Amino acid sequence: MQTAKRLDGIGEYYFSKKLREIDELNKQGKNVINLGIGSPDLPPHPDVIRVLQEESAKPNVHAYQSYKGSPVLRRAVADWYRRWYGVDLDPDTEILPLIGSKEGIMHICMTYLDEGDGALVPNPGYPTYRSAVKLAGGNCIDYSLTAEGGWFPDFGELERLVAEAGQAPQSQGGAGGPAGGGRIKLMWVNYPQMPTGQLPDRALFENLVAFGKKHGILICHDNPYSFILNDKPMSLLAVPGAKEVVVELNSLSKSQNMAGWRVGTLSGAKERIDEILRFKSNMDSGMFLPVQLAAAKALSLGRDWYDSVNAVYRERRGYVFELLDLLKCTFSREQVGMFVWARIPASYADGFALSDRVLYDAGVFITPGGIFGPAGTGYVRVSLCTPVEKFKESINRIKSKGI
Ligand SMILES: Cc1ncc(COP(=O)(O)O)c(C=O)c1O
Numbered sequence: 482m483q484t485a486k487r488l489d490g491i492g493e494y495y496f497s498k499k500l501r502e503i504d505e506l507n508k509q510g511k512n513v514i515n516l517g518i519g520s521p522d523l524p525p526h527p528d529v530i531r532v533l534q535e536e537s538a539k540p541n542v543h544a545y546q547s548y549k550g551s552p553v554l555r556r557a558v559a560d561w562y563r564r565w566y567g568v569d570l571d572p573d574t575e576i577l578p579l580i581g582s583k584e585g586i587m588h589i590c591m592t593y594l595d596e597g598d599g600a601l602v603p604n605p606g607y608p609t610y611r612s613a614v615k616l617a618g619g620n621c622i623d624y625s626l627t628a629e630g631g632w633f634p635d636f637g638e639l640e641r642l643v644a645e646a647g648q649a650p651q652s653q654g655g656a657g658g659p660a661g662g663g664r665i666k667l668m669w670v671n672y673p674q675m676p677t678g679q680l681p682d683r684a685l686f687e688n689l690v691a692f693g694k695k696h697g698i699l700i701c702h703d704n705p706y707s708f709i710l711n712d713k714p715m716s717l718l719a720v721p722g723a724k725e726v727v728v729e730l731n732s733l734s735k736s737q738n739m740a741g742w743r744v745g746t747l748s749g750a751k752e753r754i755d756e757i758l759r760f761k762s763n764m765d766s767g768m769f770l771p772v773q774l775a776a777a778k779a780l781s782l783g784r785d786w787y788d789s790v791n792a793v794y795r796e797r798r799g800y801v802f803e804l805l806d807l808l809k810c811t812f813s814r815e816q817v818g819m820f821v822w823a824r825i826p827a828s829y830a831d832g833f834a835l836s837d838r839v840l841y842d843a844g845v846f847i848t849p850g851g852i853f854g855p856a857g858t859g860y861v862r863v864s865l866c867t868p869v870e871k872f873k874e875s876i877n878r879i880k881s882k883g884i
Pocket residue numbers: 519580581582583584607671675703705731732733734740744745
């Protein structure tokens with residue numbers, strides 16, 4: 482059967498393929514330690530599980546749910562945004578619960594991109610931005626993040642990319658862009674940044690909002706890591722006037738240890754939420770109510786919860802630093818989020834070569850940075866989602882193989 486053209490250039494997701502290979506190695510008795518994927522290995526708070534159990538035992542919670550999500554969850558998201566980010570959101574009109582933030586990336590692209598429309602994507606960045614833009618028929622325009630540039634976008638480069646797309650600033654009537662489509666309509670941004678672990682600052686966020694306003698570009702901020710190893714979570718929506726040009730995705734996958742539950746949120750102006758709901762309501766039929774009520778519980782947890790999660794990651798990160806030192810990688814100890822991003826030594830051609838060596842010789846999988854875009858080629862990424870014992874064993878295996 483001939484697949485649709487929209488799948489041209491879209492491969493199976495890297496991890497989906499790699500996990501199959503690791504399964505094969507395990508069947509051969511290799512007992513691979515997987516330090517690749519960012520899926521929390523710890524459970525959610527016990528109160529969250531209790532709400533799910535109690536609610537799912539009720540007889541009247543099993544029907545289809547509202548396309549806009551439960552009002553209880555929307556209210557919990559609004560309270561969470563006010564408490565931690567200082568952002569006011571109307572729970573009735575400015576919040577849309579999602580079945581994980583990954584689906585939101587696709588919905589946003591499908592809602593705004595016509596064939597050939599441009600979307601700025603970070604290089605390196607989360608691979609789903611790229612594939613969602615392409616699946617929606619859009620055109621990915623990479624912007625570079627470099628160690629020298631502190632992993633922040635270079636606004637000079639962004640201006641050049643917009644000018645190359647033939648797009649005059651809005652003040653010069655540029656919102657329409659070039660005739661026949663091809664206009665840059667979206668920019669994907671993600672801070673704390675994955676994979677580089679870079680924190681945002683206030684000036685960066687203000688510059689992004691100003692850039693979006695200047696060119697009529699919707700700034701799509703993906704914000705799943707703001708609580709991980711960071712005690713000052715920031716939202717792009719906290720910049721005054723941001724709602725005019727910003728939508729923000731958030732997730733319970735990482736900070737609430739609920740990756741498999743599939744709960745995320747989209748926040749933004751009422752008009753944007755309504756537009757994206759027009760697409761999304763044709764794709765799914767709501768989320769299981771007990772999951773939404775348990776998610777609301779998770780969002781009400783206090784500082785103790787985040788401190789306890791971060792104490793675990795902080796201890797593990799110490800071992801990851803040791804492992805990366807052993808591999809003669811160089812890295813910043815200031816980075817945040819669920820991974821450590823490290824430059825490989827010159828003795829390896831690229832991160833794929835180092836990853837393969839460690840996998841095939843020591844049975845330890847670390848992610849090659851090249852899967853996040855060409856700018857990640859000289860890097861590897863190590864996940865913190867594994868118990869300390871496994872890090873110790875990884876270090877011993879690497880030492881014993883003399884890697
Ligand atoms: C940057 C980034 N955005 C979004 C996601 C998806 O998260 P969710 O589980 O909410 O779909 C991930 C997951 O790895 C991620 O790293």
